[in-house]
Amino acid sequence: MMIPVRCFTCGTVIGEHYEEFEARASEGDEDPAEVLDDLGITRHCCRRMMVSHTDLVDVVAPYQ
Amino acid sequence: MSGEFDVQIIERDDRQARFVVRGLTPALANGFRRAMIADVPTFAIDSVRFTENSSVMFDEMIGLRLGLVPLTTPLDEFEIGDTVTVALDVEGPATAYSGDIESSDELVQPADENIPIVELKEGHSLEFEADAVLDTGKEHAKQQGGVAVGFRHLQSVTVGDDIGEFDEQEPEILRGAIETDEGEVVLTKEFDHDLTNKYPGTELTVEDVPGAYVFHVETDGSFDVAELVLRAAESLGDRADELHDAVTA
Ligand SMILES: [Zn+2]
Numbered sequence: 001m002m003i004p005v006r007c008f009t010c011g012t013v014i015g016e017h018y019e020e021f022e023a024r025a026s027e028g029d030e031d032p033a034e035v036l037d038d039l040g041i042t043r044h045c046c047r048r049m050m051v052s053h054t055d056l057v058d059v060v061a062p063y064q
Numbered sequence: 065m066s067g068e069f070d071v072q073i074i075e076r077d078d079r080q081a082r083f084v085v086r087g088l089t090p091a092l093a094n095g096f097r098r099a100m101i102a103d104v105p106t107f108a109i110d111s112v113r114f115t116e117n118s119s120v121m122f123d124e125m126i127g128l129r130l131g132l133v134p135l136t137t138p139l140d141e142f143e144i145g146d147t148v149t150v151a152l153d154v155e156g157p158a159t160a161y162s163g164d165i166e167s168s169d170e171l172v173q174p175a176d177e178n179i180p181i182v183e184l185k186e187g188h189s190l191e192f193e194a195d196a197v198l199d200t201g202k203e204h205a206k207q208q209g210g211v212a213v214g215f216r217h218l219q220s221v222t223v224g225d226d227i228g229e230f231d232e233q234e235p236e237i238l239r240g241a242i243e244t245d246e247g248e249v250v251l252t253k254e255f256d257h258d259l260t261n262k263y264p265g266t267e268l269t270v271e272d273v274p275g276a277y278v279f280h281v282e283t284d285g286s287f288d289v290a291e292l293v294l295r296a297a298e299s300l301g302d303r304a305d306e307l308h309d310a311v312t313a
Contacts, residue, residue: 001121005132005179006284011211013134013284016162016178043212057183060120064188 001056009045017041021050074241074249079282081289082241084218084249086276093215093277099296100210102201105144106286107135107172110197110204119156119182119190126182126190131206133162134175134284135196139295141171146198148172153191156184172196175285209286210296216240218249218276221259224267233260236268241278 003018017039025032036047070086085093109130114123135148149168154160163177184190201208220243227233236259238252244262255262259270283292 001125002129002180002182005129006211011205011208011284012282013132013176013179015180016176019178019180055183057120057185061185064118064120064185 001060003053003055004049007043007046007049010043012041012043012046014041014046014049018050018053072249074251074278076289078288079285080280081293082251082278082280084241084276084278086218086273088275088277093279095300096296097213097215097279099300100213100281100292101208103299104209104292104295105139105198105200106137106207106209106284107142107148107196107198108204108206109133109135109150109194110147110199112192112194115191115193116189117192118188119160119184120188121182126192129181130165130194131204133165133179133181134286135167136171136173136175137198137209137286138171139287139291142198144198144200147195149193150196151193152181154184154189156188157186159183160190167196209283209292210281211284212280212282215277215279217272218243218278219270220273221245221263222269222271223263224269226266233265236260236270238270240280242270243273243276 003015005015006012007014021032021035021039024030025035032051036042036050041047041050068087072084072086074082074084076083085096088096109127112123112127112130114126117123117126119126150165150172151168152160152165154164160181161177162174162179162181164181165174167173182190199207201210216239218241219238223245237257238259239257241249241251242259243249259268281289281293283289
């Protein structure tokens with residue numbers, strides 16, 4: 001639904017970087033790998049948290 | 065075993081550090097790692113009293129997310145079991161961020177301000193009061209101050225003869241930090257983790273250095289790395305004293 005606050009595997013706080021990652025890599029045209037490096041998300045456990053996440057708030061909001 | 069440890073810091077900033085400790089046994093190194101994870105207490109939100117929650121998430125889901133938000137923890141000022149009241153009141157359309165959490169204590173604040181708690185649509189609102197409790201990682205993983213704390217053997221490189229001009233050189237991938245031929249400790253990222261970039265065209269022997277360990281420590285922002293490492297060492301010492309007193313009494 002919302003990006004998890006921390007990486008499931010290592011516990012690093014990753015939630016705070018999600019909006020910037022979305023803006024630069026998904027909506028923008030930057031290379032996702034370079035954006036993640038730039039944000040300091042270097043481990044592959046943390047990177048998959050960002051890359052594989054889908055926000056579902058807009059999907060479920062009408063049924064609230 | 066000697067009583068002296070030799071500590072050498074390789075890289076260090078507020079939340080992340082890498083250092084070599086010499087004169088350790090594997091058991092002691094692991095004890096130290098575990099002390100950093102489980103023995104150093106941090107503040108984390110533990111119980112939440114919701115006044116209003118009309119967001120898309122259940123109270124329990126928001127409670128879980130709140131617990132994971134790191135809070136700054138000045139350990140000199142508080143004891144295990146102390147609580148600090150925090151509160152949040154956000155009305156949609158807006159996103160409630162960790163930075164919107166207001167604390168009753170100036171010293172205990174969200175360590176990161178931009179963590180989204182929940183996105184609120186038009187007509188949604190979130191209001192609660194919560195208690196942050198100081199406790200150790202032994203009690204709950206959200207109270208761990210250290211994240212991704214680990215260590216590995218320090219490896220040393222011996223440079224041998226040149227290999228034949230037409231021989232294929234296999235890559236030699238290493239992680240963390242290594243000790244070079246000259247006895248200098250360098251980060252492997254300086255040569256893209258492949259030793260053959262640093263010493264092209266030579267035979268290389270990589271061996272573990274006995275009793276030397278490279279620690280890599282990160283904190284969640286509750287305090288800086290130095291605080292975490294020193295508190296962990298202190299807790300190990302305290303427990304050794306406790307055992308000593310129990311045995312000799
Ligand atoms: Zn991770």
